[in-house]
Every structure is written in structure tokens, then in C-alpha cells.
Amino acid sequence: MNHRFFALCAAVVTLCVGACNGGSNAEGGGDAAADTNVIRIGQFASLTGTEATFGQQVSNGAKLAVEEINAAGGVLGKKIELITEDTESKPQATKNAVEKLLSKDRVIALVGEVASGRTLIAAPLATREKVPLLTPASTNEKVTMDESGNVRDWVFRICFIDPFQAQVMARFAAENLGLKQVAILKANANPYSVGLAENFAATFRSLGGTIVEEQGYEERQVDFKAQLTAIKAKNPQAIFVPGYYNEVSLIATQARELGITAPLLGGDGWDSPELTKGAAGKALEGSYFSNHYSESDSSAIVQSFVQNYSRTYNEAPGAMSALGYDAMKIVARTIADAGTASPQAIRDGLAKLSGYNGVTGTISINEKHNATKPAVVLQIRDGKFAYHTTINP
Amino acid sequence: MSEIIEQQTGSSMSARELRNYAIGGGVALLFLLAMIFGGNEFRQQVINGLSLGAIYALIALGYTMIYGVLRFINFAHGDVFMVGAFISFFAARAIEPAFVSDPTHVGDPGSAILVLIITMIGCGLLGVLIEFLAYRRLRNRPKLTVLITAIGISLFLEYTGQLPMVFGADPRTYPTLIESSQIAITAGLTIGTKDIIVFSVAVVLMYLLRVIVMHTKIGTAMRAVSMNMGAASLMGVNLNFIISFTFFVGSALAGAGAVLYAMTYPKIDPLMGIIPGLKAFVAAVLGGIGNIPGAALGGFIIGGVETMTVGYINPAYRDAIVFGILILILVLKPSGLLGKGGTEKV
Numbered sequence: 001m002n003h004r005f006f007a008l009c010a011a012v013v014t015l016c017v018g019a020c021n022g023g024s025n026a027e028g029g030g031d032a033a034a035d036t037n038v039i040r041i042g043q044f045a046s047l048t049g050t051e052a053t054f055g056q057q058v059s060n061g062a063k064l065a066v067e068e069i070n071a072a073g074g075v076l077g078k079k080i081e082l083i084t085e086d087t088e089s090k091p092q093a094t095k096n097a098v099e100k101l102l103s104k105d106r107v108i109a110l111v112g113e114v115a116s117g118r119t120l121i122a123a124p125l126a127t128r129e130k131v132p133l134l135t136p137a138s139t140n141e142k143v144t145m146d147e148s149g150n151v152r153d154w155v156f157r158i159c160f161i162d163p164f165q166a167q168v169m170a171r172f173a174a175e176n177l178g179l180k181q182v183a184i185l186k187a188n189a190n191p192y193s194v195g196l197a198e199n200f201a202a203t204f205r206s207l208g209g210t211i212v213e214e215q216g217y218e219e220r221q222v223d224f225k226a227q228l229t230a231i232k233a234k235n236p237q238a239i240f241v242p243g244y245y246n247e248v249s250l251i252a253t254q255a256r257e258l259g260i261t262a263p264l265l266g267g268d269g270w271d272s273p274e275l276t277k278g279a280a281g282k283a284l285e286g287s288y289f290s291n292h293y294s295e296s297d298s299s300a301i302v303q304s305f306v307q308n309y310s311r312t313y314n315e316a317p318g319a320m321s322a323l324g325y326d327a328m329k330i331v332a333r334t335i336a337d338a339g340t341a342s343p344q345a346i347r348d349g350l351a352k353l354s355g356y357n358g359v360t361g362t363i364s365i366n367e368k369h370n371a372t373k374p375a376v377v378l379q380i381r382d383g384k385f386a387y388h389t390t391i392n393p
Numbered sequence: 394m395s396e397i398i399e400q401q402t403g404s405s406m407s408a409r410e411l412r413n414y415a416i417g418g419g420v421a422l423l424f425l426l427a428m429i430f431g432g433n434e435f436r437q438q439v440i441n442g443l444s445l446g447a448i449y450a451l452i453a454l455g456y457t458m459i460y461g462v463l464r465f466i467n468f469a470h471g472d473v474f475m476v477g478a479f480i481s482f483f484a485a486r487a488i489e490p491a492f493v494s495d496p497t498h499v500g501d502p503g504s505a506i507l508v509l510i511i512t513m514i515g516c517g518l519l520g521v522l523i524e525f526l527a528y529r530r531l532r533n534r535p536k537l538t539v540l541i542t543a544i545g546i547s548l549f550l551e552y553t554g555q556l557p558m559v560f561g562a563d564p565r566t567y568p569t570l571i572e573s574s575q576i577a578i579t580a581g582l583t584i585g586t587k588d589i590i591v592f593s594v595a596v597v598l599m600y601l602l603r604v605i606v607m608h609t610k611i612g613t614a615m616r617a618v619s620m621n622m623g624a625a626s627l628m629g630v631n632l633n634f635i636i637s638f639t640f641f642v643g644s645a646l647a648g649a650g651a652v653l654y655a656m657t658y659p660k661i662d663p664l665m666g667i668i669p670g671l672k673a674f675v676a677a678v679l680g681g682i683g684n685i686p687g688a689a690l691g692g693f694i695i696g697g698v699e700t701m702t703v704g705y706i707n708p709a710y711r712d713a714i715v716f717g718i719l720i721l722i723l724v725l726k727p728s729g730l731l732g733k734g735g736t737e738k739v
């Protein structure tokens with residue numbers, strides 16, 4: 001009886017903990033349809049997990065934007081209520097988060113995610129519910145374009161797309177750095193990485209370069225020495241590593257350990273304060289990556305954003321913060337311009353957005369629901385991201 | 394573990410012992426041939442494999458010792474490894490606050506050794522605690538019961554670790570405990586001093602374990618318990634103490650493995666123990682579960698196979714081949730390469 005009682009208690013406690021733990025971190029929700037005094041916008045971001053800094057930065061940028069808008073009186077006289085859900089950097093949790101925002105919170109617009117793979121999970125859900133989905137930072141082409149090549153009606157983005165970003169790095173490598181032989185190390189299970197690698201290879205070859213070796217790695221891999229050894233044997237002048245910051249840190253450190261001295265090139269997935277921590281800072285010295293904005297951009301709008309963000313969050317904003325900020329401000333702008341807060345109005349406003357002056361540049365959304373903007377190339381110097389060049393489309 | 398009987402009765406090497414030495418020698422010979430005749434890229438892969446193999450060997454030793462003594466697979470071992478990585482993470486930051494303020498700070502060997510000792514003791518205590526709370530009461534129950542409990546402990550450690558107030562789910566960057574540099578042997582072949590340190594520390598610990606098991610009274614007691622628990626206790630062996638001690642040593646080795654692993658791959662997160670734990674388990678089975686030299690041999694073989702698969706076959710198959718080896722060894726020779734095989738006498 002002693003044992004059974006103990007077991008019963010343990011089971012009850014476990015169930016309770018499980019139920020609480022499975023909950024979300026939004027205090028909003030409840031029966032959302034009734035409340036028309038606020039404008040509900042949903043945000044899903046990777047606040048925890050392997051891409052935690054992306055989600056945290058986007059979310060902080062978005063929250064700052066909402067605070068500023070509400071402090072100035074809100075939109076159409078109503079305050080914006082931003083409901084944020086954590087995707088935990090995982091696909092299943094993303095699906096749950098988006099479903100919850102759509103059906104329980106009944107948001108009129110969705111903002112998210114950074115990782116293209118996870119935005120792709122949300123896209124059909126948003127389309128089904130006819131709620132506009134604006135991604136601040138997903139760059140894979142397929143996010144706004146479905147399998148048959150048609151533009152997704154309800155999905156938009158305010159950042160550049162991978163073909164452009166990859167071309168930027170390929171042109172930078174070939175023209176600015178004068179390289180002829182580059183190797184690629186990509187993440188096989190990540191659509192973002194695979195897309196960037198393909199586009200980079202195509203552009204680099206068309207500019208007369210050769211891809212001497214292409215290797216891939218799987219999810220949750222920490223040891224890249226085998227792939228790097230194969231790459232080293234082909235003597236590349238640079239290695240294109242279009243992955244996310246955690247694995248790039250490990251790759252860079254291990255590359256240096258193997259005696260590879262060539263610089264690394266990458267995409268916006270590198271943008272994180274975690275990238276250069278530990279031994280990776282030295283390993284990445286002199287490497288380059290493309291990004292959406294640079295905090296050392298001297299224009300007034302960027303500097304005022306940087307100051308406000310740093311003051312509110314005690315850290316400098318990354319590109320993801322700036323994109324989250326711009327995304328939220330753009331959604332508010334479409335509501336203000338349309339005069340009504342409805343999913344359809346927001347959707348139509350996004351479709352014809354033109355010449356919006358954001359922190360991440362002048363944003364216009366084209367007929368493919370993508371933004372055409374310049375990219376910046378940053379170089380890692382002394383463990384910090386230093387602005388190097390801007391490349392226009 | 395019954396090779397000791399022959400040694401104690403003074404008879405010459407048994408056929409089994411000869412066979413074991415032959416297997417070990419054969420693997421070493423293959424390795425030597427590979428290094429002599431292989432190209433530089435191949436040699437580099439072999440060095441990579443050795444370093445990885447040393448870490449797997451350390452973790453596999455824990456699995457094999459616990460199986461030897463209690464006849465069950467402690468599936469929570471991989472997560473004790475994970476907790477070890479976090480213990481060392483926080484210990485390093487406590488010992489050298491410079492790690493907290495400056496993410497590029499490099500530690501010195503003295504504090505690295507201190508971190509290693511603290512982690513080994515911490516993990517050892519965790520292992521003892523788990524045995525005391527979860528496995529002790531189930532000692533006379535069917536093995537399946539305690540196996541399921543082990544899986545439960547594993548999940549408990551993983552998911553509690555992911556809670557924000559414990560370790561949090563985000564990967565953390567592990568501090569650089571010691572300065573490491575590359576020694577270029579020839580063009581195209583470099584050994585990192587880190588690899589040398591990892592390998593040496595692992596070998597030293599394995600040797601210490603052998604000394605404890607073979608040449609101390611407590612080691613003899615461990616071997617007695619592994620042969621026949623009932624008879625050992627009749628001979629005056631304090632079962633609870635010996636079993637706790639086995640868990641302590643096995644988990645301490647996992648903790649050491651964790652420090653070496655985190656030094657090599659400096660990103661730690663609460664789920665990091667799953668795959669290395671499973672691979673170390675395969676290594677222990679490959680070498681002969683319950684056989685200590687077998688675990689070490691298995692660790693190196695698995696490390697080598699994994700590296701070669703990634704380098705020469707396809708990185709996508711890296712895990713598949715390792716688990717394929719598990720299936721193969723269970724089908725062809727379940728007692729493992731150095732295991733004793735045959736029936737147990739009653």
C-alpha cells in the first residue's frame with residue numbers, strides 16, 4: 001500500500017507538471033473574439049532552443065515596436081496586443097504555436113519565423129485561416145512560393161531572399177575577394193542552408209569560379225572534422241558555410257584545429273552574439289557574412305533604433321531585432337492606412353507596400369511578396385561584426 | 394571478468410585470453426598499417442577517430458561496469474554525462490570568473506584539472522544518488538523493471554534540464570579550458586594538442602581503472618559481485634557499498650568523458666547526452682558488455698568507424714552504421730568481441 005500510494009502521488013504530480021509545462025507563455029488568449037478594443041497580432045519565434053538568439057532578438061524588436069506604437073496612441077485609437085508563442089526551434093512546437101494563435105487567440109496577423117523551415121510549417125496554416133503571415137527574416141524562396149510555383153496569397157516577407165543573398169556572397173567572393181576556388185559545407189536537413197548553397201554554387205560558377213568540394217552535415221552534429229578534412233584536401237581559398245550560428249562556431253574552431261587557414265563565408269544565419277564566443281571568435285577572425293543591416297550604419301533611423309533598443313534591453317540589436325521591429329511597424333502601418341483592422345485589409349496593404357523607410361532599409365514588396373533590398377557584407381574583426389560593403393540588387 | 398580465475402590459479406593463458414589479445418593486437422596492427430600506408434587525408438581521419446573514440450571509450454566503461462555488477466543497462470548513463478558537462482560548465486565559471494565576463498578567455502591547466510576533478514566527483518555522486526533512489530529497491534525485481542526505470546531517469550534528467558530554471562534548452566558555449574594549438578606533422582596532417590590531451594587523459598583514466606579493478610581489495614570485491622552476487626555477499630562483501638562504488642566510478646568516468654567532449658565540441662545542451670550515450674552503449678556491447686578492456690576497444694572501434702563513414706561514405710549514414718554494428722554484433726556474437734560467450738554454469 002505504501003508503494004502504491006507513493007506511485008499514485010508521483011503520477012498525479014507528474015501529470016500536473018506536464019500540464020503546466022505544456023502551456024504557453026502568453027498571458028493573453030481566452031475568448032479572443034469578443035474583445036474588439038485591442039488589435040491582436042500573433043508572433044511565433046524561437047525563444048528557446050538551438051536558434052534561441054534569433055527568436056529572442058526578433059521578439060524584442062517586435063515588442064519595442066509595439067511599445068512605441070501604443071505609447072503614441074495605438075492604431076486607429078486601439079492598442080496593439082502582441083501575443084508571442086515559443087516555437088522552441090522545433091517543428092512540432094511551431095505547428096502548435098501557430099495553431100494556438102490562429103484558433104484560440106484569433107489574431108488578425110501573424111509575424112514569424114526566422115528559420116525558413118519553420119515558416120514553411122506556418123504558411124499553409126495561415127493560408128487555410130486566411131490570416132496574413134509576414135516573416136521578418138525567412139529567406140528561403142519557397143516561403144512565399146508554393147510547390148507549383150504560384151505565389152502564396154497570404155504570405156509575405158520584408159527581407160531579401162536566398163537566391164539574392166547567395167548571389168551577394170558569390171559576387172563578393174569572386175569580385176571583391178578575387179577568389180576562384182571555394183568549398184561548401186552545408187546543413188543537409190535545413191532548407192535555408194541547402195537553398196543558399198545551391199544558389200551560391202550556381203552564381204559562383206557563372207562568374208568563372210569552381211566549387212572544389214561540397215560536403216554536408218546532419219542535424220545535431222557537433223563533429224565536422226571528417227567533412228573538413230575532405231575539404232582541406234582540395235585546398236579551397238574559402239569555405240562557404242551557410243548554416244546557423246551554433247554549428248558555424250564549431251565548424252570554424254574545428255577548421256582551424258585541422259590547419260585550414262582559409263576564411264569562411266556565410267549568410268545571415270551567422271548573425272548572433274553567440275557566434276564568436278569561446279574559441280570561435282579567433283577562429284572566425286577575418287571571415288565574412290551577408291546580413292540585413294549593420295548597427296554601425298550612420299543613418300538617423302538606424303542610430304535612433306539602436307539607442308532605444310540598447311536602452312530597453314541592455315544589449316545591441318542584431319539584424320533579427322531590426323527586422324522584427326520593421327515587421328511590426330509595417331503591420332501597424334497597413335492597418336492605419338486601410339482604416340480597418342482586418343486580415344484582408346492587412347493582406348492587401350502588405351501586397352502593395354512601397355517605399356517604406358525601415359531600419360533595415362527602404363522596403364517595397366514586389367509581386368512575388370518578397371522585398372527587394374540591398375544586403376550588407378560584414379566582416380568579423382576582434383570578435384565583433386564590422387561593416388564591410390553594401391551590395392545592391 | 395573470469396580471466397582473473399586463471400591468473401590466480403597460476404595456469405598459463407587460457408584460449409580465451411589468447412583470443413582476446415589476438416583481437417586487440419589485430420585492431421592495433423590494422424591501425425598501424427593504416428597510418429603507415431594511408432595518405433595524409435586518411436591519417437587525419439584516423440586521428441580524428443581516435444580522439445572521438447577515446448571519449449566513447451570513457452562513457453562505455455561506465456555502461457560496462459554497471460552491467461558487470463548489476464546485469465542491467467543503465468540508460469540514464471548518457472544523461473549523467475550531460476549533467477557532467479553542465480557541472481563542469483558552472484564549475485569552470487565559478488573557479489575562474491574571467492570565463493563569465495570574457496567569452497574568449499582561455500583557462501590554465503591547473504583550473505582545468507580542478508574542473509575535471511570536481512566534475513568527476515559530482516557525476517560520481519549523482520550516479521550513487523540515482524542508484525540509491527531508483528535502482529536499489531528494484532534489485533530483486535525483473536531486469537525489465539529496472540531497465541524501464543533507467544529510461545525514466547534518462548527522460549527525467551533531459552527534460553528537467555531543459556527547464557529555464559535548471560539548464561535551459563539553449564545550447565551554451567563551453568569555456569575554453571586550456572590553450573590548444575596545432576602541431577603540423579607534415580603538410581596536410583595536423584594534430585591538435587587538444588586531441589593529444591583528450592587521448593592521454595582518457596588512457597590515464599582507463600589505466601587507473603584497471604589498477605583499481607585488478608589490484609585493489611575493492612576491485613576484487615567488484616569482480617566478485619559481478620561473478621555471483623549471492624556468493625559474494627556470503628563471503629562478506631558489502632553489496633550496497635560495492636554497487637554504490639561501481640556507480641560512483643562509472644559515473645565519474647562519464648563525467649570525465651563529458652569534460653573532454655565539451656572541450657572538443659564546446660556547445661552543450663540538455664539533450665547532448667542522447668546520441669553519444671547510445672553510441673557508447675553500442676561500443677560497450679561491441680567490446681563485450683561487462684568486459685572492461687572490451688569497452689575501451691569498442692569505444693575506439695566505434696569512433697574510428699563513425700569518422701570513416703562520415704569522411705568516405707556519407708555523413709547521413711554516420712549514426713545508421715553505428716547502430717547497424719549493434720544489430721550485427723547481437724546477431725553474430727552477442728557476447729561481444731572480447732566477451733566470454735557460451736553458457737553460464739549454475
